[in-house]
Amino acid sequence: MMRVTITLCSLLCLLSLSTAYPILKGRHNDTGSNPFSPHDPSDNVTGMPDRCTGEGFGAIMLDDRGVMHYFRGDSVWMGFQGPTQRINETFQGLTGPIDAAFRNHNHEHPLEHQRVYLFKGSQVWSYFEGKPVSGYPRPISEAFPGIPDDLDAAVECHKGECRTDSVLFFKGEKVYVYSPKEDPAVKQKTWTNLGPCTAGVRWMEKYFCFNGINFTRFDPVTGERLSPRPLDTRDYFVRCPGRGHAHTVRQNATLMSIKNRCSNRSFEAFSSDDNSKIYAFRGGILPFFRKSLSCFSRCLLLYRLSVRPNFLSSPDNKIFLVDLNTRKQSGEARTIIHSEVDSAMCNVHGLYIFHGPSYYHYKDVKELLAATKAPAPGSIATYFMDC
Structure with a gap:
C-alpha cells in the first residue's frame, strides 16, 4: 500500500509540474490584484x-x-x-x-x-x-x-x-x-x-x-x-x-x-504526500503547502482537457480512472458535470474538484459521476490556505 501511495503522489506531482495550464476568459480574478500602489x-x-x-x-x-x-x-x-x-x-x-x-x-x-x-x-x-x-x-x-x-x-x-x-x-x-x-x-x-x-x-x-x-x-x-x-x-x-x-x-x-496564496488566482494542481501535507502548484514557483490531510491511494483522477492536457475547457467533460499498478486506463471515460477543471485531488475525506478560487467536494468518484448538480462551492483560500 505504501508503494501505491507513493506512486500516486509522485504521479500527481509530476503531472502538475510537467503541464502548463492557460487561464481562459471568464476565470476568476486571473489578472490578480496589486497591493503595491495600484493605478487609480x-x-x-x-x-x-x-x-x-x-x-x-x-x-x-x-x-x-x-x-x-x-x-x-x-x-x-x-x-x-x-x-x-x-x-x-x-x-x-x-x-x-x-x-x-x-x-x-x-x-x-x-x-x-x-x-x-x-x-x-x-x-x-x-x-x-x-x-x-x-x-x-x-x-x-x-x-x-x-x-x-x-x-x-x-x-x-x-x-x-x-x-x-x-x-x-x-x-x-x-x-x-x-x-x-x-x-x-x-x-x-x-x-x-x-x-x-x-x-x-x-x-x-x-x-x-x-x-x-x-x-x-x-x-x-x-x-x-x-x-x-x-x-x-x-x-x-x-x-x-x-x-x-x-x-x-x-x-x-x-x-x-x-506568489500570493490568498490572491484568489486559480491553482494549476493540488497533491499531497505521505506526511499529510497538501501541495498547491501555481506558476512554476515553489509549491504552497498547507493542511494535514492524508494521501488517498485508490485511484488517480485525470481530467480530459480537449486535445492537449494544458487546455482548460473540454467540450466532452470526461474523466479517466487509471489503475496505478498497471498505469493503464481502467474502464471507459465517463462524463462529469464540470465543464472546466483546474485540478482534482483524492484523499481520505473524499474527492476535490478545483476551479478558479473555488473547490467542490464529493464523497467519492461515484458521487461525482452520479451528480446532476454541482455542490455548493467552497473557498480554496479560506479552507486550504488559511487566509
Missing part, C-alpha cells in the same frame, strides 16, 4: 482616455519605424509610455474604432514592404511613413480576397516563421491564413486552444494574442499556446503606475498575485 483612474486629470484602465485594446501593431501602436476607440497610444492621441490626428482620414491592424512584411515587393494596414468594418486603410497610400481605403474583399469583414485581430507572419510571408486574420474562433504565394491563398483554421484574440502583434520574433487586457504567446503555425498563463498587458507592454516587471517586479500585479 481618478488620477487622470486630462479627460483623455487612459491606456492603463482594464479595457484592453482593439488593435495593436508596429509601424514602419518599429514603434508600437495601441488602438482603443478613437484613441491611439504610441510607444511604451506615449500620451493619448486621436487616431485622425495620426492617421489622416481615419477614425476609430479600429478592428485590426498589422505591418506588412514582404521583401520581394519593396513598395509593399513595411506598409501598415488598418481595418474597420468592411474597409482597409494603408499608410507608409505616416502618409496614406494611394488607392486606399478599399474594401477588404478587394485588397485581401477571401478575408471577411469586421475582423477581430490581425498579425503578420514572416517567412521562416510561417511557410511564406503571410497574415493571420482572426474573427471569432476562425483564423484566416492569408498567403498570396500559396494555392489556395486563404486557408481557414480553427484554433480552439488559443481562444479569441481582440488584438495580435509580432514582437521580437514572437507572436502574441491579446484578449482584453491579458495576452498570451502562441505558435503562428499551429495556434498552440506557448505561455503557461495569460499575463497583464500593463505589466509588460505599456508603462502604468504601480505596475511593471524586471527591476520593478514588486509592482507586477500578475507575478505578485501568483
Whole structure:
C-alpha cells in the first residue's frame, strides 16, 4: 500500500509540474490584484482616455519605424509610455474604432514592404511613413480576397516563421491564413486552444494574442499556446503606475498575485504526500503547502482537457480512472458535470474538484459521476490556505 501511495503522489506531482495550464476568459480574478500602489483612474486629470484602465485594446501593431501602436476607440497610444492621441490626428482620414491592424512584411515587393494596414468594418486603410497610400481605403474583399469583414485581430507572419510571408486574420474562433504565394491563398483554421484574440502583434520574433487586457504567446503555425498563463498587458507592454516587471517586479500585479496564496488566482494542481501535507502548484514557483490531510491511494483522477492536457475547457467533460499498478486506463471515460477543471485531488475525506478560487467536494468518484448538480462551492483560500 505504501508503494501505491507513493506512486500516486509522485504521479500527481509530476503531472502538475510537467503541464502548463492557460487561464481562459471568464476565470476568476486571473489578472490578480496589486497591493503595491495600484493605478487609480481618478488620477487622470486630462479627460483623455487612459491606456492603463482594464479595457484592453482593439488593435495593436508596429509601424514602419518599429514603434508600437495601441488602438482603443478613437484613441491611439504610441510607444511604451506615449500620451493619448486621436487616431485622425495620426492617421489622416481615419477614425476609430479600429478592428485590426498589422505591418506588412514582404521583401520581394519593396513598395509593399513595411506598409501598415488598418481595418474597420468592411474597409482597409494603408499608410507608409505616416502618409496614406494611394488607392486606399478599399474594401477588404478587394485588397485581401477571401478575408471577411469586421475582423477581430490581425498579425503578420514572416517567412521562416510561417511557410511564406503571410497574415493571420482572426474573427471569432476562425483564423484566416492569408498567403498570396500559396494555392489556395486563404486557408481557414480553427484554433480552439488559443481562444479569441481582440488584438495580435509580432514582437521580437514572437507572436502574441491579446484578449482584453491579458495576452498570451502562441505558435503562428499551429495556434498552440506557448505561455503557461495569460499575463497583464500593463505589466509588460505599456508603462502604468504601480505596475511593471524586471527591476520593478514588486509592482507586477500578475507575478505578485501568483506568489500570493490568498490572491484568489486559480491553482494549476493540488497533491499531497505521505506526511499529510497538501501541495498547491501555481506558476512554476515553489509549491504552497498547507493542511494535514492524508494521501488517498485508490485511484488517480485525470481530467480530459480537449486535445492537449494544458487546455482548460473540454467540450466532452470526461474523466479517466487509471489503475496505478498497471498505469493503464481502467474502464471507459465517463462524463462529469464540470465543464472546466483546474485540478482534482483524492484523499481520505473524499474527492476535490478545483476551479478558479473555488473547490467542490464529493464523497467519492461515484458521487461525482452520479451528480446532476454541482455542490455548493467552497473557498480554496479560506479552507486550504488559511487566509
